Amino acid sequence: MKQSLEKLLNHKVDHVHFIGIGGASMSGLASILLHNGIHVSGSDIASSENTEKLRAKGADIRIPHNTENIDPSYDLVVYTAAVKSDNPERREAQRLSLPIMERSDFLGLLTRTFEHTIAVSGTHGKTTTTSMISSILYEGGLDPTVTVGGHVDVFNGNYHIGENRFFITEACEYVDSFLKSFHKTGVILNIEEDHMDYFENLKAIQDSFKKFARIIPQDGYLVVNGDSPAILDVVTDLPCTLVTCGYGKDNRYQARKVEFDALGNGHFDVYKDGRFFESFDMVIPGEHNVLNALCAIAVSDLHGVEKKAMKTTLSSFKGAKRRFDLVGKEKGITVIDDFAHHPTELKATIKACKNFDHNNLWVVFQPYTYSRTYYFFDEFVASFAGADRVIINDISSDRETNQWDIADEDLSIAIQKNLQIPAVHLSTYAEIVDYLMDHVESGDLVLVAGAKTIYQTAYSFIERLKKQ
The missing domain is CATH 3.40.1190.10 (Mur-like, catalytic domain)
Known part of the structure; x- marks a missing residue:
């Protein structure tokens, strides 16, 4: 692989630096290079399971992003789409005239090997x-x-x-x-x-x-x-x-x-x-x-x-992680975690819940990006039709600002008004877990859905139930 990459890039590839190395795709690409004898370094905003696995395999991991993380000897710098042009490492790599490319470009290059x-x-x-x-x-x-x-x-x-x-x-x-x-x-x-x-x-x-x-x-x-x-x-x-x-x-x-x-x-x-x-x-x-x-x-x-x-x-096959994961069952309450963040996905996941024996179906949902929530607002509201109770968390958006003037509580208000399903908006994970503890009963099924870190509430809820 190393020789193939060097031939495609027309220069040596002894050391590759990844900006945002902890991401699912980036960490996988970095691991492939490590296995093929290429030195890997990388940075991210915080340590994670992925960064620690890479560190254990010999990657040089730096937390957080910093200008000093970029060395002029690097043969290639790869950044993820979430890393914007004002990132200090991107700016430093460009100042040093290092070869630099976005993750999808590098993945495309790798497919050719x-x-x-x-x-x-x-x-x-x-x-x-x-x-x-x-x-x-x-x-x-x-x-x-x-x-x-x-x-x-x-x-x-x-x-x-x-x-x-x-x-x-x-x-x-x-x-x-x-x-x-x-x-x-x-x-x-x-x-x-x-x-x-x-x-x-x-x-x-x-x-x-x-x-x-x-x-x-x-x-x-x-x-x-x-x-x-x-x-x-x-x-x-x-x-x-x-x-x-x-x-x-x-x-x-x-x-x-x-x-x-x-x-x-x-x-x-x-x-x-x-x-x-x-x-x-x-x-x-x-x-x-x-x-x-x-x-x-x-x-x-x-x-x-x-x-x-x-x-x-x-x-x-039990699915990939965060794809209809059974988090646990405690006190007669079943908790499922899923990555669903588009109305079609959410509707299908809620429908899949209907295949389980349960009393009330609770859906805890964290919208991802203001633009998706705005453009598919009516579809999101309709997707909750199969739920019995709904909790909406704040909109998560790491790649855009709120240009659409949409409020975090808009979804819960519309669900209650249009579907007559009890729905609340809660901003913090602690509030969500407390609310579930106070209201969910034995025989109920709780679905926690969203693309970002809302899954933490599923695990926290199960732990609270165990201690009850």
Whole structure:
């Protein structure tokens, strides 16, 4: 890999510095370089599990960001999108005229060092499906190198160093970052409006996905959700082989006889080209996860993985971390944590909760970004229709200011007014846990959802219940 990177960059790559090294993607990329004999340093605003793992592997970790962290001897500086142009390390690297690139550019560069990159895209489900595909291919003996945005049990982390043939990664459409990837197999799970601070409308998003699809060469594959009109509109006239998955009879890989038991565990049959292929069991709930699994099955089958490896993996696959995680069950109260931060994701996760036996369903939600909350306000309100009680936390936004004049309590007010569901706004995690302790009863299910640190309330609540 080192030689391939040096050839692509046209200069030596002995030392790479990562600004924002603690992020899920950045820490995975840094680990891959360490494994390939490249010296790694990096900085972040605070220590984390990821930074400490990297430190233990020999990375030079600096906390926090500081001008002095940049050395003129560095061969390359990589920064994450959350690191703005006024960051002291970015400014110092530019002052020293060091080679510098954004994370997605570097990831795109890395995809070119592997024989076959599998890139998983879509508005929702990327982390779960990437984790499924990676786990199946690993179980099937293909030993891929993997970087993913969540913790995968089989790898005990968010990355895996395998052989240099297969590289599996998430591919995010935000700011067109996935167009820098050089993938031979692509996956499109769904296309919906999101990131409206960057995209003008749905057509602009579809145009971006069309470009993603056209990167795939003639001997490659594009695996898509064939039930989605928004996807089918953009996958016409492609040079590669198109493979459709879904519930509809026209899909090449079709799910039939989908059932869920009282614990939310799924069972379904797969038909390929109209003929029975295999039956599968899952221990993660939701029809959306059946579609995710179906795409993972298709990708695995296209690359020669045996059915046994698919069945074994899916029957024990508990999802990536923060994807419908069972935090615990205490005093008859079940607590689930999920990464859902888009109204479609939230609606699907709440629907999945309905597969569990419970009395009242409580949803604790932390909105992420002012722009998303503003543009999808009505959709967010409607997504709570399946809940019995709702708690809304303050809007979290680390990449934009509140240009839309939206208040933290607006969602809870609208939920109560439009859906007649009891809803409150609470600003601190301590307030949320106290409220849950005072009101949640045995037999209830609590779903904690959001992209940032709201998960802490789920674990704090369980700990309080244990001490009760």
